[in-house]
Amino acid sequence: MKYRYNYIVPYQDVDATRRLRLYTMENYLLNVAGKVADEMGFGIPALLPMNYTWIITHLQMEMMFLPKHGEEMIIETWIERNAHMLSVRDYRIYQPQADGTERLIGCAKSVWAVLDLTSREIVNIFDMPMFEDAVDGEVLNMARAPRLRPIQLDDLEDDSEALYAGEVLHEIQYSDVDYNRHCNSCKYLEWMLNTQQAYDNQKPFRLDINYVKELYQGDKMYTRFLKIQDAVQYQQVDENGVTCCSAKISKIESVTC
Numbered sequence: 001m002k003y004r005y006n007y008i009v010p011y012q013d014v015d016a017t018r019r020l021r022l023y024t025m026e027n028y029l030l031n032v033a034g035k036v037a038d039e040m041g042f043g044i045p046a047l048l049p050m051n052y053t054w055i056i057t058h059l060q061m062e063m064m065f066l067p068k069h070g071e072e073m074i075i076e077t078w079i080e081r082n083a084h085m086l087s088v089r090d091y092r093i094y095q096p097q098a099d100g101t102e103r104l105i106g107c108a109k110s111v112w113a114v115l116d117l118t119s120r121e122i123v124n125i126f127d128m129p130m131f132e133d134a135v136d137g138e139v140l141n142m143a144r145a146p147r148l149r150p151i152q153l154d155d156l157e158d159d160s161e162a163l164y165a166g167e168v169l170h171e172i173q174y175s176d177v178d179y180n181r182h183c184n185s186c187k188y189l190e191w192m193l194n195t196q197q198a199y200d201n202q203k204p205f206r207l208d209i210n211y212v213k214e215l216y217q218g219d220k221m222y223t224r225f226l227k228i229q230d231a232v233q234y235q236q237v238d239e240n241g242v243t244c245c246s247a248k249i250s251k252i253e254s255v256t257c
Contacts, residue, residue: 019065022189026186040134053117056185057210089110091109092107106255109142141256142257168191172221181216182216211245215244222237222238224237233248
């Protein structure tokens with residue numbers, strides 16, 4: 001089953017170009033996922049009494065451009081599959097046209113897991129009755145996510161392709177923490193973009209982001225960035241150098257799905 005939600009971009013969600021911020025676009029996708037889960041009976045209100053919650057582990061997104069303030073977009077979503085302790089949810093993003101048609105302007109694929117709030121471990125609950133009719137089954141044919149290598153800043157002098165690189169420190173604050181008691185996923189992307197905005201929000205681009213490790217209030221995180229050709233790669237590590245999140249934003253010719 002597919003669900004569709006309409007959004008009109010408000011002024012508080014745009015940047016200085018008057019187009020939707022990328023990390024806010026991610027937040028819209030996560031919000032839609034939450035709405036559908038609630039409607040189908042396996043959202044946060046259903047999971048919390050069992051001491052479980054949803055977390056996102058991967059997101060792939062391709063956009064022709066990001067909508068401007070006041071423009072409308074339609075987000076269509078469905079569950080591709082629930083298997084191997086993970087739920088794959090897909091999206092298509094449309095923009096209504098003056099002639100009544102809809103233009104495809106983007107697509108995305110997200111991977112979710114259920115987290116035990118006590119053990120902080122992923123659990124498999126997809127055999128529960130609430131998930132019986134949840135899967136639509138359509139497979140969104142996006143290009144596979146690239147394999148992101150760690151960014152070793154000390155070795156960049158030997159990398160003739162690197163255009164620029166660096167590292168920025170951020171300490172997790174009160175406003176960064178969400179209802180799951182850890183740093184909100186959209187904050188990782190926000191900090192990445194604050195170091196280097198790696199895309200033109202009026203032209204086609206692709207985002208690949210992997211969430212690896214939870215962070216909590218008071219933790220310190222280092223955002224490393226590396227610009228090579230038409231892409232910027234990011235790696236966020238904790239004080240011990242352990243990867244918390246990694247991502248890549250690339251220029252593309254058009255949306256492939």
